[in-house]
Amino acid sequence: MRSPRHSQRTGLRVGLVGLGFGAEFVPIYLNHPDVESLTICDPDATVVAAVGNRYDVSSRSDDFEALLDMPDLDAIHLVTPIPLHAQHTLAVLRSGRHCACTVPMATSIADLEEIVTVQRASGLVYMMMETAVYTREFLYVRERLRGGAMGRIQFLRGAHYQDMERWPGYWMGLPPMHDATHAIAPLLALSGSRATRVHCLGSGRMRPQLQARYGNPYPIETAIFGLSTGDAALEVTRSLFDTARAYSERFDVLAERESFEWAQIDSGDQREGHVLFAMGAATDTRGRPVQMTRVEAPDRGASFPKPSGASRGWASTTRRGLTVPSSRAAATAARIRISCTNSSAASWRGDPHRSMRSRPRTGRQPALPPMTPRCAAAMRWTFRALPGPRSAPG
Ligand SMILES: NC(=O)c1ccc[n+]([C@@H]2O[C@H](COP(=O)([O-])OP(=O)(O)OC[C@H]3O[C@@H](n4cnc5c(N)ncnc54)[C@H](O)[C@@H]3O)[C@@H](O)[C@H]2O)c1
Numbered sequence: 001m002r003s004p005r006h007s008q009r010t011g012l013r014v015g016l017v018g019l020g021f022g023a024e025f026v027p028i029y030l031n032h033p034d035v036e037s038l039t040i041c042d043p044d045a046t047v048v049a050a051v052g053n054r055y056d057v058s059s060r061s062d063d064f065e066a067l068l069d070m071p072d073l074d075a076i077h078l079v080t081p082i083p084l085h086a087q088h089t090l091a092v093l094r095s096g097r098h099c100a101c102t103v104p105m106a107t108s109i110a111d112l113e114e115i116v117t118v119q120r121a122s123g124l125v126y127m128m129m130e131t132a133v134y135t136r137e138f139l140y141v142r143e144r145l146r147g148g149a150m151g152r153i154q155f156l157r158g159a160h161y162q163d164m165e166r167w168p169g170y171w172m173g174l175p176p177m178h179d180a181t182h183a184i185a186p187l188l189a190l191s192g193s194r195a196t197r198v199h200c201l202g203s204g205r206m207r208p209q210l211q212a213r214y215g216n217p218y219p220i221e222t223a224i225f226g227l228s229t230g231d232a233a234l235e236v237t238r239s240l241f242d243t244a245r246a247y248s249e250r251f252d253v254l255a256e257r258e259s260f261e262w263a264q265i266d267s268g269d270q271r272e273g274h275v276l277f278a279m280g281a282a283t284d285t286r287g288r289p290v291q292m293t294r295v296e297a298p299d300r301g302a303s304f305p306k307p308s309g310a311s312r313g314w315a316s317t318t319r320r321g322l323t324v325p326s327s328r329a330a331a332t333a334a335r336i337r338i339s340c341t342n343s344s345a346a347s348w349r350g351d352p353h354r355s356m357r358s359r360p361r362t363g364r365q366p367a368l369p370p371m372t373p374r375c376a377a378a379m380r381w382t383f384r385a386l387p388g389p390r391s392a393p394g
Helices: 021-031 045-055 064-069 082-094 109-122 136-146 181-191 328-340 352-358 373-385
Strands: 012-017 035-041 075-078 098-102 126-129 153-161 195-203 220-227 233-239 248-255 258-261 274-279 290-295
Touching: 012 021, 012 064, 021 035, 021 045, 035 045, 035 064, 064 082, 075 082, 082 098, 082 109, 136 181, 136 248, 136 258, 153 181, 181 220, 181 233, 181 248
Parallel strands: 012 035, 012 075, 075 098, 098 126, 153 233
Antiparallel strands: 153 248, 195 220, 220 233, 248 258, 258 274, 274 290
């Protein structure tokens, strides 16, 4: 049980665990105006050293248990492998720290219920770090819905297509609905609903070696949900294996006056715009005319928080070949602006951080990829939402 003293504090003291995808968050924390310090942790000491040296982070650990014993942490962000989410989350909450965990929250009902029970008893904040509710597309559609342009939602459809070939072992054969949050969450959020019932079907067959680990034969699962509010139904499809479909986190919202459909090809040179369908006035012919317009969801970079003046600066060359200045504030502002021009859905795929272990390091300030807007926005949301640290029950 820990009760950090507030009097001399300038911000939150954050622990970040799991430095694969988690490494993307390091510069965000270092520049976040509400963050006082960052400690990084991963059992792979080589990764800790590489990330720590890259971003000049001196507080490091290669032992999760030791991190939990550190007295000077307020919040711990878990970006660890899926099978560890539940046990790590419970350990963090029981240590008296706020907990943020990457998706999914857990993969069994028992684990989900235990996390809810422990979080409620602790009074601490838990956040599942759902990045799909910060995309430009999500914000665009939410704005149109809230402004009344779209009218009543009639149907929602989401999909997350991905090929997990050669990903870490715990992914191999994972039932697709164990990791479907990117498809479900934005649509529940847009409709302001909770799922009240569900029918789910497995579809297709994976090759036999993929079926062994989880006893799951399905490369794709598809589900239809009943919702707590409104009259619409929600349909979601998730694919992980043996299916020829390019990566996409996408959704369609069919509504009375306007409907939004996510571009079928949403990355690369062939990228096409999303489509906004607008219902026209009735004429004297059958059916009403529907106007179809290709649209781009606008950039929201200007709404990002101003970086902390106390944070570390670093210079870098972005994927687009722009040199980001080394001045701390300018570096972050430029980085965030640049990252917001990238497709959010494409941000994690092919991220150079993933191959960090095999890449030779050439100095303390090598070229860095831009941060994804989804990560930055998620962090901003988290720290606005966090109340002061409290003590957890023993
Ligand atoms: N947009 C998103 O929300 C998004 C994107 C990518 C990944 N993720 C999630 O992030 C998590 C990590 O993804 P990844 O691709 O980096 O996974 P990964 O398996 O490649 O890497 C996870 C990291 O955690 C470390 N790790 C392993 N065991 C650990 C332990 N016991 N304690 C602490 N750290 C441990 C590993 O050494 C590794 O560096 C996954 O749960 C994934 O679902 C979410």
